[in-house]
Structures are given as structure tokens and as C-alpha cells.
Amino acid sequence: MRVLVAPDKFAGTLTAVQAAEAIATGWRRRVPDAELDLAPMSDGGPGFVDVLHAGLGGDLLGVTVRGPLGDPVPASVLRVGEAAYVETAQACGRHLLGDGDVEAASTYGAGELLLAAVDAGATHIVVGLGGSGTNDGGTGLLAALGATGDAALDAGPAALSGLTTLDLGRARDRVAGVRITAASDVDNPLTGLFGATRTYGPQKGLAEDRLVAVDAALEHLAGLADRRLSLEKGAGAAGGLGYALLLLGADRVPGIGLVADAVGLPGRAARADVVVTGEGAFDFSSRSGKVPYGVAEIAAAALRPCVALAGQVLVGSREMRALGVESAYSLVELVGEERAWGDPAGALADLAERVARTWGR
Ligand SMILES: NC(=O)c1ccc[n+]([C@@H]2O[C@H](COP(=O)([O-])OP(=O)(O)OC[C@H]3O[C@@H](n4cnc5c(N)ncnc54)[C@H](O)[C@@H]3O)[C@@H](O)[C@H]2O)c1
Numbered sequence: 389m390r391v392l393v394a395p396d397k398f399a400g401t402l403t404a405v406q407a408a409e410a411i412a413t414g415w416r417r418r419v420p421d422a423e424l425d426l427a428p429m430s431d432g433g434p435g436f437v438d439v440l441h442a443g444l445g446g447d448l449l450g451v452t453v454r455g456p457l458g459d460p461v462p463a464s465v466l467r468v469g470e471a472a473y474v475e476t477a478q479a480c481g482r483h484l485l486g487d488g489d490v491e492a493a494s495t496y497g498a499g500e501l502l503l504a505a506v507d508a509g510a511t512h513i514v515v516g517l518g519g520s521g522t523n524d525g526g527t528g529l530l531a532a533l534g535a536t537g538d539a540a541l542d543a544g545p546a547a548l549s550g551l552t553t554l555d556l557g558r559a560r561d562r563v564a565g566v567r568i569t570a571a572s573d574v575d576n577p578l579t580g581l582f583g584a585t586r587t588y589g590p591q592k593g594l595a596e597d598r599l600v601a602v603d604a605a606l607e608h609l610a611g612l613a614d615r616r617l618s619l620e621k622g623a624g625a626a627g628g629l630g631y632a633l634l635l636l637g638a639d640r641v642p643g644i645g646l647v648a649d650a651v652g653l654p655g656r657a658a659r660a661d662v663v664v665t666g667e668g669a670f671d672f673s674s675r676s677g678k679v680p681y682g683v684a685e686i687a688a689a690a691l692r693p694c695v696a697l698a699g700q701v702l703v704g705s706r707e708m709r710a711l712g713v714e715s716a717y718s719l720v721e722l723v724g725e726e727r728a729w730g731d732p733a734g735a736l737a738d739l740a741e742r743v744a745r746t747w748g749r
Pocket residue numbers: 396397398399400401402431432433434517518519573574588591667668669670674675676677678679698699700719720728729732
């Protein structure tokens with residue numbers, strides 16, 4: 389039997405590559421002759437570059453860029469032929485913000501990362517967006533590329549309400565002739581009820597009573613730069629970093645679809661008997677763009693059953709099936725909180741071994 393193993397990361401405990409390996413280890417214990425095809429996934433957020441490197445090969449170029457609060461952080465550019473892939477979470481991810489203030493956090497480092505890809509000679513740069521700890525409308529990135537204005541562009545959203553002029557000429561020149569694709573985990577617009585701030589601000593530590601002011605700062609930015617683009621899908625990804633890329637002429641695609649196509653997931657699903665996906669918390673709250681649902685869609689198109697293994701399962705079985713996942717299995721339910729967190733790889737292997745009893749025949 390052939391099993392396609394295509395999980396996302398389990399945020400905080402396992403990378404997608406580690407999760408895929410743990411699932412394969414457990415499955416093999418139950419079905420030693422199973423053929424396991426490992427395809428760790430990402431939606432554009434954390435893990436994007438690792439997963440593409442595992443799937444596509446290519447060369448990693450190490451760089452140091454400014455983190456969200458200004459401290460230097462390591463990041464990398466993945467070169468594959470003429471293309472380059474960068475992951476903005478490496479420069480401004482939520483894991484780098486800690487307890488820091490998102491209102492002071494900047495995407496400047498993501499701009500430095502983009503520049504490193506330009507300087508490496510890439511003619512097509514794919515920028516992964518998601519899991520950010522920033523909400524600055526991507527102005528930090530624009531500043532790193534040479535954009536100027538009459539207020540600080542690299543100091544978070546607060547300064548933006550004072551902006552009366554914005555010149556993007558130099559930033560656009562820096563990327564002239566380079567095709568940019570934004571691969572985003574979510575498709576929210578920049579502002580408003582479904583915009584970056586109101587939807588994702590609270591999980592970055594933005595207080596309820598600051599949401600209106602910060603959203604207004606991004607709205608002010610949109611008024612100066614380009615209101616139409618602020619309404620485009622994905623403008624609100626990664627705290628508005630999607631918007632900055634659209635201002636530079638980028639096209640936008642869902643990250644999960646880009647990664648799936650890059651690693652040939654549809655063909656691999658068609659060659660499998662069963663597809664296994666997973667993530668840390670299998671929930672409903674943010675299903676658009678999430679890896680398990682993207683993988684389930686691909687499995688369904690190939691007429692293959694899809695099951696999910698997760699740290700926690702927070703979706704009812706009826707909803708889950710409606711989304712194309714046959715069954716979902718929970719680590720915490722099998723081994724309890726302590727082991728799920730203390731030995732995530734071992735626990736996930738045990739869960740996969742159990743699931744292979746049902747699905748490995
Ligand atoms: N946060 C959003 O609103 C949102 C929206 C759309 C897409 N996304 C994308 O979805 C991806 C996943 O985001 P996420 O933050 O939901 O990650 P996730 O699904 O991995 O969930 C993280 C949670 O999983 C649980 N978990 C992780 N390891 C566990 C273990 N070993 N045992 C038990 N529980 C465990 C924990 O509760 C943890 O908080 C990111 O790449 C992000 O870009 C996020």
C-alpha cells in the first residue's frame with residue numbers, strides 16, 4: 389500500500405518535516421511493507437522554506453536580517469534555478485515577537501530578505517506570508533527597499549497615521565524586472581471587519597481597545613498608497629505585508645496551493661491509497677488556506693481518502709467530513725497532554741501506528 393504523508397507543522401512542538409517523519413515511523417511499525425511518500429507542507433507561514441527545500445532541493449543562502457523588534461535574526465533564501473523562495477516569518481514571525489509590542493514591530497527584515505533574493509540574481513521571487521508578529525501594513529518592508537515618507541515607515545503601525553507623503557519610487561526600482569509572487573496563508577483584505585488588524589491583531593497581543601486606532605492607521609496608509617489594492621485578497625496577510633507586495637506589483641496565490649503544486653502533490657495523491665495530513669490544532673476557526681483542508685481537497689480530487697492526525701481535534705465529525713477529511717485523530721486523546729507535549733514525535737508515531745490499524749489494510 390502507498391501512503392502519502394502531508395502534514396503541516398505542529399506549532400511549538402514539531403516542524404512539518406519532523407511530523408511527517410514521526411507519522412511514517414509509526415505507520416511502518418504497523419505496516420512494515422507500506423510505501424510512505426513524505427510531503428511535509430506549509431501554507432506560506434513558518435516552515436515554508438524548509439518544506440520547499442525538502443521537496444525541491446536547491447541552495448540555501450544564509451543571511452542576517454532585522455527581527456520584528458530590531459534584533460538581528462538568521463534567515464535564508466532558497467535558490468532553485470532562476471527562482472528564489474523566502475519566508476517572511478523567519479524575519480518577523482510571531483515566535484520572534486515573544487511578549488513584545490506588535491504596535492512597535494516592523495517588517496523591515498522581510499524587506500532585507502527580499503533584497504537578498506534580488507541581489508542573489510533571482511528573476512522570480514516567491515514570498516511566503518503567514519504566522520507574522522507584525523501589523524505594519526508591510527511599510528517596514530517598503531522602507532528596507534528604499535521607500536520614503538514624512539513619518540517613520542519602519543516603526544510599526546503607530547507612526548503611519550502621521551504620514552502625509554509616501555514615495556515608493558525607489559522601492560519599485562529595486563525590484564524592477566523581477567516577478568514577485570506572494571504566497572499567503574490567508575486571503576483577508578488589508579482593513580475593516582475582516583482585515584488584518586481585527587482578524588489577527590488579538591492573537592499578536594493587540595489589545596481590544598487598540599484595534600480601531602491601528603486599523604485606522606492602515607486605512608490611512610491605503611488612502612495614500614492605493615485603496616483598490618487594499619481590498620485585494622491577501623492584502624491583509626501577515627499584518628498587511630501582502631499589501632506592500634501588491635504595491636510592488638506582486639501577484640498573490642494561496643500558499644498551500646503553491647507548495648502543493650511545487651512538490652507535485654496532486655500526482656502523488658493519485659498514486660497513493662490513502663492520504664494522511666495533520667497540524668497542531670485541527671480547528672475550524674481559520675480553515676481558509678489551512679494545510680489539512682488544502683490537502684483534503686487534493687485527495688478528494690484524486691478520489692483518495694484523507695485522514696488527519698493532530699495535537700488536538702476541535703472540529704465535529706460532520707463538519708470535518710463536509711470538508712473532505714474522513715476521520716481526525718487526536719494526540720492528546722490518545723496519550724494525554726503531558727506526553728503529547730513532552731514527547732511529541734514519539735506520541736505522534738504511536739498515534740500513526742494506531743491509525744494504520746484502520747487505514748493500513
Ligand atoms: N492563526 C490563524 O488565525 C491562522 C489563520 C490562517 C492560517 N494560519 C496558518 O496556519 C498555520 C497553523 O497555525 P496555527 O497557529 O493554528 O498552528 P497549529 O495548527 O500547529 O496549532 C498550534 C496549536 O496546536 C497545538 N499543539 C501543537 N503541538 C501539539 C502537541 N504536540 N500536542 C498537543 N497539541 C499541540 C497547541 O495548542 C498549539 O497552540 C500557520 O502556518 C498559519 O500561517 C493561521
